[in-house]
Amino acid sequence: MRPLFHPSIDDLTVEGILHALSDPVRAHIFAEIAGAERSQTCSAFLEVSDRTVPKSTLSQHFKVLRDAGLIRSERQGVEMHNTPRCDELERRFPGLLKAIIDAHKRQTERQRTRRRRRA
Amino acid sequence: MRPLFHPSIDDLTVEGILHALSDPVRAHIFAEIAGAERSQTCSAFLEVSDRTVPKSTLSQHFKVLRDAGLIRSERQGVEMHNTPRCDELERRFPGLLKAIIDAHKRQTERQRTRRRRRA
DNA sequence: GCCATTAGTCCCGGTTAATGGAACTACGGT
DNA sequence: ACCGTAGTTCCATTAACCGGGACTAATGGC
Secondary structure (H helix, E strand, C coil): CCCCCCCCHHHCCHHHHHHHHCCHHHHHHHHHHHHCCCCECHHHHCEECCEECCHHHHHHHHHHHHHCCCEEEEEECCEEEEEECHHHHHHHCCCHHHHHHHHHHHHHHHHHHHHHHHC | CCCCCCCCHHHCCHHHHHHHHCCHHHHHHHHHHHHCCCCECHHHHCEECCEECCHHHHHHHHHHHHHCCCEEEEEECCEEEEEECHHHHHHHCCCHHHHHHHHHHHHHHHHHHHHHHHC
8 A cells, every 4th residue: 555645734735725625525524524533434424415425536535635734544454544634734824724614614504594494 | 798797695605715715826816906905907917926827817717706706896997896805705704714815825925935045 | 375345546538627819899098 | 980908708728527447455254
């Protein structure tokens, strides 16, 4: 297994981070990983908000998140354990992640209330 | 002239905003517009950080920023005047824009000091 | 050790999005 | 009416994304 690439915190770009989180599936995955107590495997996200994500696509998504410096992935046995790099990111770009995750939360909450109102 | 489309603040998505600002040229344009005292024309950005941007591309970039709800564009005579929608955006996604612009600033400053050190 | 199973990755063809040159439109000035 | 300027639209080329299928790496059972 070729060791997974993780960029140094100094090489991270805002563009990369925004691009990674501009996809709803990736944003969801990252929010979950960032909010979870323990590391999450990739296959935990084969279903995201009632939609099936093919595993090749999922693998790409994780690569994008890794390359953007948002998560760290390490193999443990047969599965991959993903953890957020929040502390480093917070030092490099203070407040950025929190603002984005908050905005996403705000949006999904609103979507829920809107849907409820329609129903 | 077909009137320009501006989405309602309620229809804005975080994904759209992040995607729009994940491009370095667009991020630069938006930062300038957001930071300027007065409205900016499109052609003010035919040169961005020492690179020439073709005007068809530039036009597309402005459309992306408009569609994401980041700017408002209105024709005044022969030129287009662009203003930020910061107040509305702040109400919808508090802190988001500031965090992103701050992160961008932080990044460009670092790039400058790095380049200076190398030289 | 060998086979089966599980978790992810890689490859590659099809589809979609971004880029930029050239033609076009919209407006103002003369 | 014509010209120059500011932006837009069209279209062909190129790059990025998606997902099915083959492949790889690690584990457990036998």
